[in-house]
Amino acid sequence: MEYDVVIVGGGPSGLASAIRLKQLANAAGRELSVCLLEKGSEIGAHILSGAVFEPKALSELIPDWKEKGAPLNTPAADDHFLFLTETESIELPTPPQMKNHGNYIISLGNLCRWLGAQAEELGVEIYPGFAAAEVLYDETGAVKGVATGNVGTGKHGDKEGEPGMELWARQTIFAEGCRGSLTKTLFERFDLRKDSDPQTYGIGIKELWEVPAAQHSAGRITHTVGWPMDTATYGGSFLYHLENNQVVVGFVVGLDYQNPYLSPFEEFQRFKTHPAIKKTLQGGRRISYGARALSEGGIQSLPKLTFPGGVLVGDTAGFLNVPKIKGSHAAIKSGSLAAEAVFELLSSEAAGREATSYPARFKQSWLYDELWKVRNIRPSFRWGLWPAMIYGALDTYLFRGRAPWTLRHKHADHETLQEASQCARIDYPKPDGKISFDRLSSVFLSNTNHSEDQPPHLKLKDKSVPVAVNLKRYAGPETRYCPAGVYEFVGEPDAPRLQINAQNCVHCKTCDIKDPTQNINWVTPEGGGGPNYPNM
Template sequence: MTLWLRSVGRPTSLTLRRASSRIPATIVRPAIITGSRRIVRGFATTLVQRQATAVNDLDQETLEVLNAERYADEVDVCIVGAGPAGLSAAIRLKQRANEEGKELRVFVVEKGSEVGAHILSGAVLEPRALNELIPDWKEKGAPLNTPAAKDKMLFLTEKHAIPLPHPPQMNNKGNYIVSLSNFVRWLGEQAEELGVEIYPSFAASEVLYDEDGSVKGIATNDVGIGRDGRPKDNFERGMEIHAKVTLFAEGCHGHLTKRISRKFDLRKDSQPQTYGIGLKEVWELAPEKFEAGLVLHSVGWPMDIKTYGGSFMYHFEDNKCTIGYVVALDYENPTLSPYKEFQRYKQHPAIRKYLEGGKIISYGARAINEGGYQSIPKLVFPGGALIGCTAGFLNVPKIKGTHTAMKSGMLAADAAYDALSAETEGPITLDAYESNIKNSWVYKELWEVRNVRPAFHNPLGLFGGIAYAGLDTLLLKGRVPWTFKHPEPDYATLKPLKDVKPIEYPKPDGVISFDLLENVSRTGTNHEENQPVHLRLQRGPKEQLETNYAVYGGPEQKFCPAGVYEYLDDEQNPGKKRFQINAQNCIHCKTCDIKDPSQNIDWTVPEGGGGPKYYFT
């Protein structure tokens, strides 16, 4: 197989290794310059966030440099995101091509510094899709080392823990407690062995369209642009990846998926997606506290009955425990802090007893889809498709989405391979992928539980939701003529600050609970500091002050799990506030883009390789 590179701009001498050493090639790669990791409060220090220097402030020579034509590469399939869905699709494509002796270029771009660096999940893995994709995964050394051995479900009050029967969806017999980031690294190795090309530190920033309006690939972002919008000495234009099929596997609330959804009106026939934020820590427990294979979930305290949420604790290998909390982002009180709720939860006697004598290793957070069946958009468009969590295949009652994400990638790969083999003229539309999903166990699984999450939108809140969920999962199993709706987008649910009772949180003790910035340092997050702010205010900072702060008290200070947003006293205007974005702290959870009540914050990709560096997550 040969790689040809078509020049549509100026040359470069940088060389990037191919994913497989068996296939040598030279390819354009942006230079990635990283500095030492710092968690900061002052990345952006002025009220006016300048996304880039205004065009009329730049001379003609600078404009020509910034707008130089880009190199382009031609591939058969481009996949955006090296997560479970993207890698499963890549593996399936190469499996089929290799079986038939055909050449097929499968090109995966990943914004993280390495495969797995941006992956965070619970996670208890149901191996159903893995069994189909790689039946001999045990022989190949998949890091599924801890079988789920014991399920517990608790209802927490402030001081007590009441055992509950766990619903059938949460029976984890046959499942495995894993580090999803490590599992994804292993998937990446399997993909490379098949000849898949994987390029970490490549951040897809733009969708490319053909003259007929179909998607023809993606472009990676430029690197080496200063915060003022001017090119630095290490400036490199991004590159274009032209593909016959482009699969978007960006994870929950993908920033390119947002744009594609708007262009092709993919949500026309679906309900609004609703989300949660999942926060987690990995601990090394004292040996006498460790119970290999323990799967513990809870509902109730510290959430109020109107707010959907719950906890998880999984004991996996080498005395390690993953502990986390999920808060639904349709909450109403703007003073609620998901991070502080998580820290408070750990102080419950039934939970603290496991952590005492242990040591925290890492921390992270990520938005998750909770909309389920009725929030899945149209999956296909001319030239590509949405797969995995960017489409929203999480099974909320199971608290699992890896198996469904993997299966969606496999089904999209089958449709793509068949379409490519047909060699038809014009843009490829993967209609077979939609029908593949509807005829699969993914569809059946999500259909059966479609009413569980929206059932919590009721006058009785938590208790009404638990009652219906029990009835539905134990008896009805989704066999009802109705489908509940999600009432409104998450950003529209906040009440004004004057209409709520502010929530008071205890100070962290530094042993079980921790200061936010201390925990952010455990994410390994890092960004090149001198670059345009990737958290863009579409209509400027005035709206944040006049709406978010004046009406809601600045909720982004509370919902961000990394201390990115602050309202500080404006020294130049006494008595007023200024809005500060500490973009260096960002851990790419996407919560701000989802929950911002003014919908002014637009999360975009920073330079490739930036962001968290997760391990054991």
């Protein structure tokens, strides 16, 4: 199937790209065929975000979003920023980047469903349940599209499955989200990261609760730092009050942590037992659960955004404002900018396959200025919590984001893990089934499902490494950094082996990022597999 543009991914950046392309084509009276592939069972099925949403980029893309019924229903009200000790909470001044007047507490999944409807009204062809599994190249080496994965080949490749479909395009927009499986291959083929810092990531874990009305205050926003993290480990939480007595509670842990005994999932469960948080959840009902990695490197970790035949947008490139704890507005803006560059290229009679005006458009936009001003905040946390907060205040109030230096990210996250012999074990409390829970009951709430008779989408480059290296030197960290119980060591104590429960995978990509030997490769499962997040 041939199109002018193929878009890989139905998140906010991919949908914004599709909408903007069609807007430009319609305004110019031109026919432009645009196809969008989404690996989830529907648009929004795999979308997970906090989310307090800044509507600036949406207002630029669709100025009449209110009249069209965009699901921005809960205006942000009061902001709170807390420092937690094990038993106490201390309210601190809210940093200016975290003030949310004019923003909305939303379900990003529901916003993407609405954006999908807007795109289809403009004539975009959207195919949910189709996972792009391979990048296609032409005889010159330029990207010419993608191929979807084969279906029905059997778990051990013992059946002849249906071959995937090739989708050819004049330009392909990769909007895969954090740690895109195809984007990784583009980094290598076109050396897109040669002039950027290593990307650094966090894992965000989130639950949606329905709480008693007396404990609910629509629009309230609370962020915390401190306990249960130690001061050397980057992390923090969010608690947002939606409409209908619903709250979202979540925790983010930087994946540059050092102790292999640390479990982001267990830290999140422990965090909810703090008196300042428990008082909101007590007597409530947990509705949904999910987890997703996010790109935290900022502007110095952005790769080259273009290559022959395509571009990168959204979190697959790393457009996230860490101090704001927001990336959706940046995803929409980057998608819109890329669409304008791609449309310009396709409308030009000049030779060339690369949308080179995209980086220039980005540098001239408010998004570049926003990300440039906060570039030094996240890397300062390598000094520890208190030095980073002091530096952040100086950078914000004294230098106003324009310090004459840029702090660098020096290591990839998988390089920071220390060996178990150098670290203290962490004893986590057992879940009580009321506020804190185990992994498997949590995964159940994510509605995760994969066809069990398919090749596993979590690939080991060397099957001996998990026991010989990870278990021996790092105490098997994959059993703790995975928030879904995918990895477990089974068998006799003198003959352990790694068992991969791929059917539990919520597609967070943490294993692909944090595995100390980079032995785990996350690839797309059959289309439609994975979580089905409602209202997340």
